[in-house]
Amino acid sequence: MGGIITTHAALLPVERTSAGTGQHTGQRTLVIFGASGDLSSRLLLPGLGSLLAGARATSVRIIGTGRSQLAADEWTDRVRSAFESRGEISSAAADTLATTEYVAGDPTEVEHLRALLELAGPAPVLYFSLPPAVTTAIVEKLRGLELPEGTELAFEKPFGTDAESAAELNQLVGSLVPEENVHRVDHFLGRTAVLNLIGLRFANRLFEPVWNAEHIESIEIVYDETLGLEGRAQYYDNAGALVDMIQSHLLLVLALLAMDAPATMDAVEVRSEMARALRSTHLYRDSAIEAGRRARYAAGIADDRVVPSYADESGVDAERGTETLAEVMVEVDTNRWAGVPITLRSGKALGVARKEIVVKFKPLRHLPSGLNGARDGETLRIGLNPGELSLSVPALGVDGPYTMGQVFLDATLPSSSVLPYGEVLSGILRGDPLLSVRGDVAERCWEIVEPVLAAWRAGEVPLDEYDAGSNGPATWK
Ligand SMILES: O=C1O[C@H](COP(=O)(O)O)[C@@H](O)[C@H](O)[C@H]1O
Numbered sequence: 001m002g003g004i005i006t007t008h009a010a011l012l013p014v015e016r017t018s019a020g021t022g023q024h025t026g027q028r029t030l031v032i033f034g035a036s037g038d039l040s041s042r043l044l045l046p047g048l049g050s051l052l053a054g055a056r057a058t059s060v061r062i063i064g065t066g067r068s069q070l071a072a073d074e075w076t077d078r079v080r081s082a083f084e085s086r087g088e089i090s091s092a093a094a095d096t097l098a099t100t101e102y103v104a105g106d107p108t109e110v111e112h113l114r115a116l117l118e119l120a121g122p123a124p125v126l127y128f129s130l131p132p133a134v135t136t137a138i139v140e141k142l143r144g145l146e147l148p149e150g151t152e153l154a155f156e157k158p159f160g161t162d163a164e165s166a167a168e169l170n171q172l173v174g175s176l177v178p179e180e181n182v183h184r185v186d187h188f189l190g191r192t193a194v195l196n197l198i199g200l201r202f203a204n205r206l207f208e209p210v211w212n213a214e215h216i217e218s219i220e221i222v223y224d225e226t227l228g229l230e231g232r233a234q235y236y237d238n239a240g241a242l243v244d245m246i247q248s249h250l251l252l253v254l255a256l257l258a259m260d261a262p263a264t265m266d267a268v269e270v271r272s273e274m275a276r277a278l279r280s281t282h283l284y285r286d287s288a289i290e291a292g293r294r295a296r297y298a299a300g301i302a303d304d305r306v307v308p309s310y311a312d313e314s315g316v317d318a319e320r321g322t323e324t325l326a327e328v329m330v331e332v333d334t335n336r337w338a339g340v341p342i343t344l345r346s347g348k349a350l351g352v353a354r355k356e357i358v359v360k361f362k363p364l365r366h367l368p369s370g371l372n373g374a375r376d377g378e379t380l381r382i383g384l385n386p387g388e389l390s391l392s393v394p395a396l397g398v399d400g401p402y403t404m405g406q407v408f409l410d411a412t413l414p415s416s417s418v419l420p421y422g423e424v425l426s427g428i429l430r431g432d433p434l435l436s437v438r439g440d441v442a443e444r445c446w447e448i449v450e451p452v453l454a455a456w457r458a459g460e461v462p463l464d465e466y467d468a469g470s471n472g473p474a475t476w477k
Pocket residue numbers: 225227244245385
């Protein structure tokens with residue numbers, strides 16, 4: 001039954017024809033702060049490599065900067081191997097490699113920043129691949145300098161460490177460049193499956209009319225990983241699953257799922273609708289204690305790997321009580337959604353990599369009597385990675401001519417050779433903020449989860465335990 005639900009790649013922002021599809025077409029200089037860090041080599045540079053390898057390649061010059069002393073060829077080798085992880089080096093990638101340079105220095109020193117800006121030339125993109133405190137310190141220093149016209153600022157998550165610090169950083173950043181030149185990066189917005197929510201919902205006769213509380217019983221947005229800590233204790237032990245995944249990525253997925261139709265695909269319109277949906281989002285029954293639960297993995301085997309208990313992972317402060325699995329239930333208090341429980345869940349070292357949105361439709365009010373068998377109702381599963389759709393619908397004849405059962409209508413979403421980071425970078429380099437998180441949204445995402453964080457920090461919700469490789473605590477249903 002594959003192919004019954006048709007989706008198409010024309011939703012990717014580059015295909016948009018409306019206003020706002022990017023002002024910059026010439027070469028751009030990307031200055032990466034924190035260039036020698038793990039994030040840059042693991043995600044940012046491979047993402048850029050995937051962009052440069054494809055039909056939408058643009059001309060990019062990269063200047064890496066950081067405190068580490070890297071020799072020029074050491075840096076170029078790093079960039080090359082990140083690009084090579086995407087296959088052969090394309091001619092656009094080769095051009096980038098030929099011009100890339102690395103400038104070691106203290107990014108909080110004004111003189112270093114001045115030299116970088118001079119080297120970068122007109123309309124640079126300054127990309128902060130650094131923890132929030134260092135980013136803030138650099139941005140403060142940038143205030144003392146004149147930024148070239150058209151400077152774009154890009155920030156890795158987390159943007160701030162709570163709503164207050166995010167608001168302060170927003171103010172600071174707003175004193176440097178206009179909001180449309182600010183890119184708060186969230187690579188989930190660059191996922192084909194996430195972008196395609198717009199197509200699935202608003203360009204689809206089957207789903208558009210039923211996408212509301214009248215027809216939908218519940219929604220789950222799940223991103224369960226089999227991966228454990230992966231040596232990221234320094235960051236993760238401070239963040240935990242709630243901040244790492246729900247506060248940022250999953251709330252943005254929710255925004256696209258719950259928003260009303262934007263008038264156009266212009267960044268202003270799409271981001272306003274996302275913001276409106278999140279402004280109406282709050283914890284289910286407004287109870288921080290009831291709306292969330294948390295757990296931490298104990299030793300086990302996940303994905304055929306022996307995983308030590310989280311508390312024993314190197315770099316972890318066991319006393320801190322960081323959760324590695326978080327679940328939060330919210331409600332979007334609008335005419336469209338009021339009363340529908342929406343569960344956001346993500347965790348590490350789980351038995352199954354379950355990465356999907358599950359939309360459960362309400363049963364019909366009436367069925368002809370005489371129809372036998374189980375009737376589970378319709379459930380739509382939207383895979384986030386890989387992008388697969390499955391609609392389970394009741395059908396007759398499963399166990400006899402008048403007996404009901406479930407059949408599945410399956411489809412595979414188009415996939416893009418451009419990695420999610422590459423997709424987001426593509427927008428940043430073009431100067432299109434469509435896939436960037438707007439300032440008020442970054443603050444709002446913190447506001448939504450903060451009561452839960454506070455309740456957890458105060459020990460008002462138990463920290464449950466699950467074996468690595470299981471599907472979560474045995475007591476969780
Ligand atoms: O930002 C993050 O995302 C990844 C999950 O995204 P993926 O694209 O790598 O699957 C998550 O593992 C990581 O902890 C988080 O910081």
